[in-house]
Amino acid sequence: MTAQGARATRQKRQQMIIDHVLAHGDASVAELTEMTGVSLMTVHRDIAELADRGILRKYHGGVSAQPSTVFESSSDFRLHAHPGEKDALAHEALSFVSPGMSLMLDDSTTALALAKLLPRVGPMTVVTNYRLITEELRAADDIRLICIGGEYSRTHDSWIGLPALEMINSFSVDLAVVSTSAMTATMTYHQEQEMVTIKRAMREAGAVSVLLMDHSKVGRNALHRLEGVESFDHVVLTGPVEDDLVSGMRKLTDVRVVAGE
CATH class of the missing domain: 1.10.10.10 (Winged helix-like DNA-binding domain superfamily/Winged helix DNA-binding domain)
Incomplete structure (x- = not known):
């Protein structure tokens, strides 16, 4: 081997x-x-x-x-976790994308699954701090690719830190797509403080924001509060998710539940 x-x-x-x-x-x-x-x-x-x-x-x-923690480790490790559910989330998220849009994608492997589908949509601009997304899209002729720079994190295989945050804050995109470590019916969480600031800035950079979460992250919390569920325009989950959790979220925002593959 x-x-x-x-x-x-x-x-x-x-x-x-x-x-x-x-x-x-x-x-x-x-x-x-x-x-x-x-x-x-x-x-x-x-x-x-x-x-x-x-x-x-x-x-x-x-x-x-x-x-009070949920698994959040290296990019290489996360690539092997729940790939079918990430594909299902990506296909549902594709319904928010149309030709000519500008998108900001975070360094989640769920956003990477969406990135793989984008060339079929048509011309667009993609802004990201995730190296694997840049590798995926760098040869796509119809996609204008903007890379967020900063301090390289080997754990996340992405660029973070103050330079990255300042660059994110300079953008205004049509759609921001993010994922995170955990969520309850009312709040989202992440284990790492520095990632909280990056993801908040990305969500704020989008005229419309979409949160993608597989079912293993729902009904849990992590160390740092990220955003209230109402901060996201759309939340897409893979089932099964407890009905009371979904009902609670739907009081705050649009929620879609899709079947994981």
Whole structure:
């Protein structure tokens, strides 16, 4: 197996561990070893890595979910999480896009899924701080691509910091599309303070804003408050989502629930 293949396999296995622990609150090492089908030593290495990243909390014999957090890690890791749901969100978000528009896309892998669909729409301008979106669209003849610069974050594979924030604040686009770590019926959240400022500025830069969230992020919170749900013009979710959560959101803004693939 190549180094890239081994990394992808490890990422998928660690995502399984994260999903299981978030769903159940905690898990024993023996339970995770049986679930993943790898050796006890491999699971211990996975747990140590996830604990170092602050995603899970390690204790003797097992792990638990960090309080008030939702998984938010490297871009490379997130690329393997819920790809079918991201595709479903992207196809629904495409209904907000029309030829000639200007769009701002954040550094979420959900926005990347949308970016892959944009060349089929027609001429437009896309502004982004996500390296993978620039790679995806740089050869698209009909798309004018504007890259937001700043301090490069290897974790997010994007440009952030004060220079990026100032550049974002200089734009006024037709549509801003973002995703984030977590949301309840009334509030959205992110684990990292610096990312909160970037995403707020992106939302404010759009005449219309769309929030894209897969169902695993709904009904949870994270460390920092991002924006109230009412700040977004449209919220697109993948199901299943509890009816009371959707009802609460619909009192504040337009909400669309789509089936995840």
